[in-house]
């Protein structure tokens with residue numbers, strides 16, 4: 001038996017739904033900011049549950065919530081974070097480095113397989 005704030009799950013689901021449709025940085029820091037900001041706008045919904053029962057509870061709670069408040073909270077959090085990103089340039093540099101590394105690895109593999 002454990003206690004879960006199902007609002008976290010709803011916000012996560014809503015983010016997955018909204019983020020592909022908007023222009024917003026997807027780095028971990030911005031995603032965490034969006035998550036935190038949306039959750040601060042919403043009342044927590046704690047349920048005591050064991051794993052098997054969680055999802056039926058989630059569905060009935062989500063119907064009650066109507067999805068509307070969550071939608072508004074996540075959308076405004078996304079808007080705010082994309083206008084005021086808190087990631088540093090350092091984070092961005094690291095992200096670029098990782099991408100370059102991947103490209104490098106890929107080109108190395110291509111070179112090998114073509115021989």
Ligand SMILES: [Zn+2]
Nearest residue numbers: 025027030087
């Ligand atoms: Zn970011």
